[in-house]
Amino acid sequence: MTTPKQGTEQGTERDTAADTKRDTDTDTTRTLHALEDSRSSVRLRAALAAGTSPQPRFVDKLIERCAIEPEFYVRETLTWALTRHASPTPVPQLMDELRSERTQARSQALHTLSKIGDRQAWPALTAALLTDTDDEVAQSAWRAAVVLVPEGEEAELARALAAQLGRGGRAVQLSLSRALIALGEVITPTLRAATTDADPRVRRHAIATERLLKNPDTGFEFAIEEAKRIMALGTTSQEG
Template sequence: MKEALQHSKPSVRLRAALDIGTSPDPRHLDALLERCAVEPDFQVREMLTWALIRLPASATVPRLIEEVRWGGAQARSQALHTLSKTKDESAWEAVTSSVLIDPDDEVARSAWRAAVVLVPAGSESALATKLSTQLGRGGHDVQRSLSRALVALGSVIEEMLREAASSTDPAVRAHAQATEALLRDPDAGFAVFEAKRVDALGVNDSAG
């Protein structure tokens, strides 16, 4: 089975991951984790995640946490993604302050998504404060990921967004304003570029 996971054709690797997930066996855990760290195909990675969460959480979660701590960028990103799917309470320990600000955008984005799924009740505000330090980071896709994670936390982000909207950093201001708009209307989409235009023009709700 390990050989099939390493096959040159994505379709063969996909089938191998499907077969493992269909008949879960913890003996395949190492092979699945090894493949997650290097697999280039998105669909295959998703099937690998599915196969992993079919295994007992008692076996997978500790190993996934190890991947987050010690793995390469893709291994960490994929492990965080998989942990968010397990929804196991013990997985929260993988979401450290350092991983939330990881310099690799894909690792950070996976951490943000995992954090809002795994955050213990009562810790949402503290998580929002940590995530707010990343406002203004990266390009459109990175900023959209952060905004969606923040919005998933709900009303606890409102005060933080108001503070960020008065930041001296125009990128932070615009990102905060776009996130606030998304919070008010989740169906409206993410419009950080419009927020930047409004910010540059000095337009606000009290204008006129």
């Protein structure tokens, strides 16, 4: 039998829980609206709030903002906020973003997946993404791939990445070299094969990457210059 006192206490607890829920709903709504504010400082604070107190209602909006957010530091905070949500909650939506026509949506989704590190996303890293015509998307795909690749598939990934050797300027080439080197010694046969490629840009990039693999303290520019010297002398990366 419930006494009047017990009934009052239970009623107070229910009222307190209801008040807490209303306050939480109000805070959530305020954060969701703030993510769309015209001021980057407000959007930044909202992203921080969404990561500090993660909840499923934030995920769709955070991913939506990643696709269109113009400020780099806000995008990075959006990604951080998504990593704070228990995987696999954000992962399926991020995988869907990889098919977006927006280059920023693809690039940021790949970046976020690499930070979350959930390998269920691996099948979504298609050859089309690894060879995307947009350099930012391709670089994000390379970085994500080396994080998410399943054990035993590193050599196949190395061959796929090596197909991009010689691509772009120094920044893009350095990004690819770092991705290849992150796979470890498994890349050695692929790099050696690339040092005999018909395209001198591919040969130079392969030799420079091999130099960096052997000596990580070597700067990329120095490795490129060393590769040029080796090619001028007519030697291979194995001989140099």
